[in-house]
Amino acid sequence: MLVVTALGGNALLRRGEAMTAENQRNNVRTAAKSLAPVAMEHDLVVGHGNGPQVGLLALQGAAYTKVETYPLDVLGAQTEGMIGYMIEQELGNLLPFERPFATLLTMIEVDAQDPAFANPTKFIGPQYGKEEADRLAAEKQWAFKMDGDKWRRVVASPEPKRIFELRPIKWLLEKHAVVIAAGGGGIPAVYDGEKRLHGIECVIDKDLATELLARDLDADLLVMLTDADAVYADWGKPTQRAIRRATPDALADFSFAAGSMGPKVDAACRFVRATGRKAAIGALDDLQRIIAGEAGTTIQKDGGIEYS
Numbered sequence: 549m550l551v552v553t554a555l556g557g558n559a560l561l562r563r564g565e566a567m568t569a570e571n572q573r574n575n576v577r578t579a580a581k582s583l584a585p586v587a588m589e590h591d592l593v594v595g596h597g598n599g600p601q602v603g604l605l606a607l608q609g610a611a612y613t614k615v616e617t618y619p620l621d622v623l624g625a626q627t628e629g630m631i632g633y634m635i636e637q638e639l640g641n642l643l644p645f646e647r648p649f650a651t652l653l654t655m656i657e658v659d660a661q662d663p664a665f666a667n668p669t670k671f672i673g674p675q676y677g678k679e680e681a682d683r684l685a686a687e688k689q690w691a692f693k694m695d696g697d698k699w700r701r702v703v704a705s706p707e708p709k710r711i712f713e714l715r716p717i718k719w720l721l722e723k724h725a726v727v728i729a730a731g732g733g734g735i736p737a738v739y740d741g742e743k744r745l746h747g748i749e750c751v752i753d754k755d756l757a758t759e760l761l762a763r764d765l766d767a768d769l770l771v772m773l774t775d776a777d778a779v780y781a782d783w784g785k786p787t788q789r790a791i792r793r794a795t796p797d798a799l800a801d802f803s804f805a806a807g808s809m810g811p812k813v814d815a816a817c818r819f820v821r822a823t824g825r826k827a828a829i830g831a832l833d834d835l836q837r838i839i840a841g842e843a844g845t846t847i848q849k850d851g852g853i854e855y856s
Contacts, residue, residue: 552762580638595758598732603673621747656734662706670705759815
């Protein structure tokens, strides 16, 4: 069975945690403990977030004023390599030496005319107080929105259209390699009027990019991993309850937060509608039970909705 996973940002850096290499390493080591048993039983593709890491590199680059800070597509490529390196190493410490690994820098085509460019919504980088956010907005022409009780930079998040490295990913899976790909939503690229490919300043949602990858790979199961144990109806209210199984049509009757659970539910529903196969959302620690249908929220083609 081919399992495609999307690691939420909490698998790499927990909210409020210092963005040190040591903290990221420790969190990846914890994530590897959940991923390794799955890799022993199934073919595995791992996607991941990179918002805090890209934001940190942008801030570090801004401190050196002799050159312009590198654009987001280049920073995305840097973080794909950095995070993939950590995942490979920590998984490699748990799996047999003979099991191959590969991290692929993954370019994904977007449309330069996508309406998302007129309405930035994707959070990247650290949180700020109001005064610091206002200063950076004026100084760097960045857009900011509230994330909880703090402010974070937001950038455009266009729809992923095509994954350029699909063929080498398939070749690696034929050799039963664990593949880390489409990290941070992939490296956004567009064609100009002369049909030349180049990067563009935006961030593709990692859940939607991983869903496209899972669909193109004909995966058996897509799993979005987060810090919530399931998708909840009436989240944050006294009436909240965990959704254990649901169809895409049943989930369409609910509203989920755009900055957190919304993209995961959207990605899961897209995958199920396109393939007829199952998708799931849940906590990293529950990964094996999620695959077995014993934890998290399973989205499937038929069956209505079921609560825990």
